[in-house]
Amino acid sequence: MSELTPAEVSAQAAAVGLSLDGDDLLEVTHRLNAFLAALAGLAALDLTAAEPWPTSPSDLR
Amino acid sequence: MSEELAFRSAADLARLIRDGKVSPVEVVETYLARIDRFDGTLRAYVTVCRERALEEARAAEVARSRGNRLGPLHGVPFAVKDQFDTVGIPTTSGSRLHARRVPAADSTVVARLREAGGILLGKLNLTEFALGGTLTYPAGQPRNPWDPSRETGGSSSGSGIAAAAALAAATLGEDTGGSVRSPAGWCGAVGLRPTWGLVPRTGCVPVAWSMDAPGPLTRTVEDAALLLGLIAGPDGRDPWLRTAPADPGADLERGARGLSVGVVRELVDGADTMPEVAAAVRDAAETLRELGAAVADVSLPLVPRAGAVFMALADSEAAAWHQPTLAARADEYDAGTRRRLIAAALLPTTLTQQAARARAAIRAEVLGALTRFDVLVAPTAHTPAPPIAGAQAPVTSGAEAARRFFTRRSYTTPASLAGVPAVSLPCGFTAGGLPIGLQLIGRRFDEATLLRAACAYERAAGWSGRRPPLEG
Numbered sequence: 001m002s003e004l005t006p007a008e009v010s011a012q013a014a015a016v017g018l019s020l021d022g023d024d025l026l027e028v029t030h031r032l033n034a035f036l037a038a039l040a041g042l043a044a045l046d047l048t049a050a051e052p053w054p055t056s057p058s059d060l061r
Numbered sequence: 062m063s064e065e066l067a068f069r070s071a072a073d074l075a076r077l078i079r080d081g082k083v084s085p086v087e088v089v090e091t092y093l094a095r096i097d098r099f100d101g102t103l104r105a106y107v108t109v110c111r112e113r114a115l116e117e118a119r120a121a122e123v124a125r126s127r128g129n130r131l132g133p134l135h136g137v138p139f140a141v142k143d144q145f146d147t148v149g150i151p152t153t154s155g156s157r158l159h160a161r162r163v164p165a166a167d168s169t170v171v172a173r174l175r176e177a178g179g180i181l182l183g184k185l186n187l188t189e190f191a192l193g194g195t196l197t198y199p200a201g202q203p204r205n206p207w208d209p210s211r212e213t214g215g216s217s218s219g220s221g222i223a224a225a226a227a228l229a230a231a232t233l234g235e236d237t238g239g240s241v242r243s244p245a246g247w248c249g250a251v252g253l254r255p256t257w258g259l260v261p262r263t264g265c266v267p268v269a270w271s272m273d274a275p276g277p278l279t280r281t282v283e284d285a286a287l288l289l290g291l292i293a294g295p296d297g298r299d300p301w302l303r304t305a306p307a308d309p310g311a312d313l314e315r316g317a318r319g320l321s322v323g324v325v326r327e328l329v330d331g332a333d334t335m336p337e338v339a340a341a342v343r344d345a346a347e348t349l350r351e352l353g354a355a356v357a358d359v360s361l362p363l364v365p366r367a368g369a370v371f372m373a374l375a376d377s378e379a380a381a382w383h384q385p386t387l388a389a390r391a392d393e394y395d396a397g398t399r400r401r402l403i404a405a406a407l408l409p410t411t412l413t414q415q416a417a418r419a420r421a422a423i424r425a426e427v428l429g430a431l432t433r434f435d436v437l438v439a440p441t442a443h444t445p446a447p448p449i450a451g452a453q454a455p456v457t458s459g460a461e462a463a464r465r466f467f468t469r470r471s472y473t474t475p476a477s478l479a480g481v482p483a484v485s486l487p488c489g490f491t492a493g494g495l496p497i498g499l500q501l502i503g504r505r506f507d508e509a510t511l512l513r514a515a516c517a518y519e520r521a522a523g524w525s526g527r528r529p530p531l532e533g
Contacts, residue, residue: 031404033459038369039412042419050421
């Protein structure tokens with residue numbers, strides 16, 4: 001997955017009504033790229049057997 | 062003498078007060094004097110309830126002298142993370158946004174400790190909204206009692222400091238992804254994250270509803286069990302509560318003989334774990350073996366991914382809660398908090414869904430291991446407390462963001478993602494004199510066995526008796 005640029009992140013933020021510039025924009029871009037790299041790796045795992053709801057309320061009763 | 066009194070456990074203090082050997086007023090005054098002396102540097106407290114605590118201490122002394130029925134925490138001063146509502150006392154959540162927020166009612170956990178006779182000494186510092194990564198703290202930078210140039214861990218920073226430096230008899234924090242265990246580990250205290258669904262969150266400002274768990278930070282495992290016993294169980298308002306076990310400290314005296322202990326290979330021997338930390342945790346496992354536990358390695362291949370998975374999910378939950386405020390008053394957040402929340406708000410839903418699946422798989426791995434072992438062993442963090450300056454430097458790349466924000470969390474978040482209890486307690490010190498945290502992870506709603514193992518280790522190892530070299 002290619003890395004996002006600050007301009008792309010700024011546009012995404014504007015689309016959901018959030019203002020981003022300066023140091024905030026740079027760090028949010030780095031944080032998002034860290035997420036993209038780390039979570040993209042999950043696609044290679046076989047998660048088909050994963051239970052669909054992580055904490056079953058019925059277990060708590 | 063006053064230092065000896067201050068470092069007594071909460072359970073000891075309760076016994077001394079009950080037996081009339083020490084006055085609640087003397088105990089409260091002792092802690093207030095220590096706060097005056099040391100907290101200008103350490104910054105554990107956001108608010109000190111000086112007059113109210115002294116007044117309640119005087120009333121507690123009168124009640125004892127009259128032979129009234131006394132609660133299990135009668136006259137014992139405690140302090141809580143400033144994330145828990147306290148009637149008539151500001152509850153800031155470590156944020157300028159909540160600087161003037163004064164709740165009309167106590168949170169359930171505070172009410173329960175007060176009903177048990179405890180005296181609220183004050184409210185404790187934390188990262189903004191308990192999220193971690195705060196750059197500028199409204200109540201001052203929290204500092205590690207073992208080395209004030211070092212981080213305390215968070216988000217229950219003040220709770221870790223106050224427990225380790227004896228600025229209260231015992232404290233409460235809240236653990237979403239390690240916020241109780243991390244400060245316990247780096248400050249040299251005992252920190253217990255209870256099973257999700259055991260302790261009511263009523264009156265606790267939320268971080269991530271599917272993982273938030275209030276829990277004690279103390280100087281002994283016995284105190285952690287004592288406080289948990291007082292705060293656990295349904296309150297009729299938090300809908301996801303299970304009836305509490307009768308006494309989480311019931312098995313503290315049973316020792317480790319007969320327990321099975323799994324050492325999580327990926328976290329102990331992983332490339333990110335500092336050798337000094339790995340060696341201390343391996344030594345702790347060996348101590349448990351010598352105490353009669355059966356110890357073996359266990360592999361949990363997905364846990365190194367837990368930090369990223371946790372942040373994708375918990376931060377998204379947090380971003381949803383903060384969204385209206387973030388849209389209207391973004392500038393009033395600390396820059397670190399704001400950047401973290403906005404990054405989460407922009408995460409593609411395809412990736413958060415992938416993270417949700419990964420969470421389920423990590424949970425299955427942890428629960429599967431706990432069918433073979435009574436407790437799992439891991440470091441609380443991959444390093445001892447790092448310098449404060451490092452956490453405040455700008456993030457310069459995606460790879461660095463991953464190292465700074467995901468790696469450390471991979472050690473504490475497997476228990477959070479699985480909803481199981483975990484405790485951190487000291488298992489040694491680095492050559493430089495910084496505490497190393499041992500993390501024990503247990504089965505859901507089986508805090509008794511978890512604390513049994515922790516207590517056996519604590520008593521055999523003796524690290525919990527060390528005191529930080531405070532200057533003030």
